[in-house]
Amino acid sequence: RKEVEQDPGPFNVPEGATVAFNCTYSNSASQSFFWYRQDCRKEPKLLMSVYSSGNEDGRFTAQLNRASQYISLLIRDSKLSDSATYLCVVIRGGGSYIPTFGRGTSLIVHP
Amino acid sequence: NAGVTQTPKFQVLKTGQSMTLQCAQDMNHNSMYWYRQDPGMGLRLIYYSASEGTTDKGEVPNGYNVSRLNKREFSLRLESAAPSQTSVYFCASSLGDGGREKLFFGSGTQLSVL
Numbered sequence: 001r002k003e004v005e006q007d008p009g010p011f012n013v014p015e016g017a018t019v020a021f022n023c024t025y026s027n028s029a030s031q032s033f034f035w036y037r038q039d040c041r042k043e044p045k046l047l048m049s050v051y052s053s054g055n056e057d058g059r060f061t062a063q064l065n066r067a068s069q070y071i072s073l074l075i076r077d078s079k080l081s082d083s084a085t086y087l088c089v090v091i092r093g094g095g096s097y098i099p100t101f102g103r104g105t106s107l108i109v110h111p
Numbered sequence: 112n113a114g115v116t117q118t119p120k121f122q123v124l125k126t127g128q129s130m131t132l133q134c135a136q137d138m139n140h141n142s143m144y145w146y147r148q149d150p151g152m153g154l155r156l157i158y159y160s161a162s163e164g165t166t167d168k169g170e171v172p173n174g175y176n177v178s179r180l181n182k183r184e185f186s187l188r189l190e191s192a193a194p195s196q197t198s199v200y201f202c203a204s205s206l207g208d209g210g211r212e213k214l215f216f217g218s219g220t221q222l223s224v225l
Binding site: 008031032034036041042043044045046049087089091097098099100101102103104 | 142144146148151152153154155156159161169199201203205207211213214216217218219
């Protein structure tokens with residue numbers, strides 16, 4: 001089982017839709033969680049960190065469920081410009097602090 | 112502010128040739144990383160350097176070597192390139208302060224090995 005797993009999609013949604021992605025992780029010692037966005041094989045860029053209590057940034061909401069070992073990203077009122085690949089990143093604890101990426105979930109927002 | 116600078120952007124090699132990918136950051140970051148990205152595989156860690164003077168293997172280190180030349184620079188070397196090393200390579204850096212900080216990426220190197 002991969003350490004970080006994501007549904008590759010693609011998720012194909014109309015503008016204005018709400019869409020949610022999940023990401024599961026296998027290492028219970030994982031301590032930090034992030035969502036990155038990647039456009040067309042360009043470099044990944046941080047979208048948002050994921051905090052234990054859940055956090056929101058405009059149309060984006062991230063949540064962490066430690067008991068079930070998954071994180072989620074909710075996008076409300078989807079825009080055409082949201083079309084991208086969303087990468088889940090998990091950082092192990094225990095001193096090594098190695099960032100591990102999921103394979104990414106592709107989102108296509110159409111008019 | 113340059114951030115993470117990665118060179119070259121594109122490279123074509125013949126099987127068996129060698130090359131070095133260069134990476135430099137100007138953010139005084141402690142940790143630096145080399146990833147490769149293949150279609151459908153996500154980013155996989157090749158090597159990382161948690162701090163100046165240290166390097167460690169990641170998930171897919173075979174066929175690669177690295178050098179942390181100083182705090183700013185972290186290079187990746189392919190001694191004898193193979194077609195399986197055709198990929199997009201990303202260098203990244205982070206502050207290295209307990210694993211809670213974000214990664215900054217270079218713009219990537221598209222490498223083709225014929």
